[in-house]
Amino acid sequence: MKRMTYMSSFARSLSPEEIDQIGAHASRRNALDGITGALLTLGSVFFQIIEGDDRAVDDLYTRVLRDDRHTDIICLRTEPNATHRLFPDWSMNVFDLDQTVGGGVVQPLKLLLGRMSEAQHIIESYTQPAVSRIMTQGLNPLEIPLKKVERVVLFTDMVAFSTISDRLAIEDVSELVSTYLETCSTAIARSGGEVTKFLGDGVMAYFDADAADEALQSCLDIHHELKLIREAAPVRSARRLIYSGFGLALGPVIEGSMGSSVKMDYTIIGEPVNTAARLEALTRTLNTPVLMTEAVARATRRRWEISFVDAVDLGRDHATPVHALAVGAPEGMSMRSAATQFLDVVAAPPS
Numbered sequence: 568m569k570r571m572t573y574m575s576s577f578a579r580s581l582s583p584e585e586i587d588q589i590g591a592h593a594s595r596r597n598a599l600d601g602i603t604g605a606l607l608t609l610g611s612v613f614f615q616i617i618e619g620d621d622r623a624v625d626d627l628y629t630r631v632l633r634d635d636r637h638t639d640i641i642c643l644r645t646e647p648n649a650t651h652r653l654f655p656d657w658s659m660n661v662f663d664l665d666q667t668v669g670g671g672v673v674q675p676l677k678l679l680l681g682r683m684s685e686a687q688h689i690i691e692s693y694t695q696p697a698v699s700r701i702m703t704q705g706l707n708p709l710e711i712p713l714k715k716v717e718r719v720v721l722f723t724d725m726v727a728f729s730t731i732s733d734r735l736a737i738e739d740v741s742e743l744v745s746t747y748l749e750t751c752s753t754a755i756a757r758s759g760g761e762v763t764k765f766l767g768d769g770v771m772a773y774f775d776a777d778a779a780d781e782a783l784q785s786c787l788d789i790h791h792e793l794k795l796i797r798e799a800a801p802v803r804s805a806r807r808l809i810y811s812g813f814g815l816a817l818g819p820v821i822e823g824s825m826g827s828s829v830k831m832d833y834t835i836i837g838e839p840v841n842t843a844a845r846l847e848a849l850t851r852t853l854n855t856p857v858l859m860t861e862a863v864a865r866a867t868r869r870r871w872e873i874s875f876v877d878a879v880d881l882g883r884d885h886a887t888p889v890h891a892l893a894v895g896a897p898e899g900m901s902m903r904s905a906a907t908q909f910l911d912v913v914a915a916p917p918s
């Protein structure tokens with residue numbers, strides 16, 4: 568038999584009557600399916616334990632995942648080989664802890680669960696979406712074996728960031744980086760990509776091997792959105808300095824949990840990662856914002872204005888043919904000059 572423990576957040580405000588309804592329906596249905604367990608609510612958080620035959624638990628958890636009354640579902644533990652039921656007499660007992668008064672253990676338990684869900688929300692904001700998704704599925708990311716897969720890797724970062732950040736106030740640097748990372752992550756996620764790391768002002772992301780078009784689309788979207796941000800920025804705003812370069816490579820990578828006892832990442836490693844990073848750096852030298860390998864250019868299905876630029880030494884034993892997407896580099900100046908052209912105005916103390 569199997570036992571799963573998860574927590575989730577209300578998707579909207581739910582009245583005590585609605586929670587009673589969930590409990591009553593669960594209890595009736597679970598009695599038929601041989602499921603037992605407990606459902607606790609506190610504030611706007613559910614904690615639930617479900618136990619029963621493997622198939623019945625899996626079916627229930629699949630239905631629960633689809634239920635739009637709650638969201639941010641994180642499975643805290645899956646016990647695939649549970650030997651006995653912890654709640655044999657409860658087809659689903661509901662405890663609304665907000666309505667429960669009592670001394671003894673109730674008060675500290677409420678406090679503990681409340682703190683746990685606050686901590687969970689903080690940890691969640693620092694967690695890669697891929698890890699949260701794996702945990703939502705009831706899997707332990709640390710136990711998922713590494714796999715060799717093809718991926719489109721995307722690297723992007725801000726042009727001349729070190730020069731710019733040296734001259735700006737901390738708040739301006741922070742606002743600039745947040746604006747940049749938000750713009751990038753939103754566009755990448757919208758195109759189905761996975762942001763795996765922020766490296767200061769840089770972003771490393773990957774897409775499925777058949778999603779070269781989506782990867783290019785995300786670069787185009789970011790490029791256009793940054794232009795809009797620059798144009799809408801007041802004269803003294805650091806947002807006028809926000810330019811970006813993109814490098815894309817496609818090939819086999821190893822994907823999975825990697826790291827140390829201090830910190831783990833669910834990420835990818837391999838040659839395309841290094842190549843994408845080097846191409847991204849090369850955008851400054853070649854003064855064109857989006858560079859990609861031939862494999863990426865070939866993997867596209869949509870019509871893009873892509874042209875061969877040069878065969879470049881990217882630290883491999885042969886020169887790598889590099890292709891560029893026509894997205895309009897800054898006119899009459901280098902990307903670096905464009906990014907720093909208003910630096911004196913933006914960084915100058917107000918007169």
Ligand SMILES: Cc1cc2nc3c(=O)[nH]c(=O)nc-3n(C[C@H](O)[C@H](O)[C@H](O)COP(=O)(O)O)c2cc1C
Binds near residue numbers: 596597634636
């Ligand atoms: C927090 C939460 C806990 C739930 N627990 C159960 C449960 O233990 N058993 C159950 O059958 N449905 C439970 N549900 C409801 C399921 O998500 C789903 O709506 C229901 O099982 C569909 O039942 P039906 O196929 O009989 O319509 C729960 C829903 C929520 C939001």
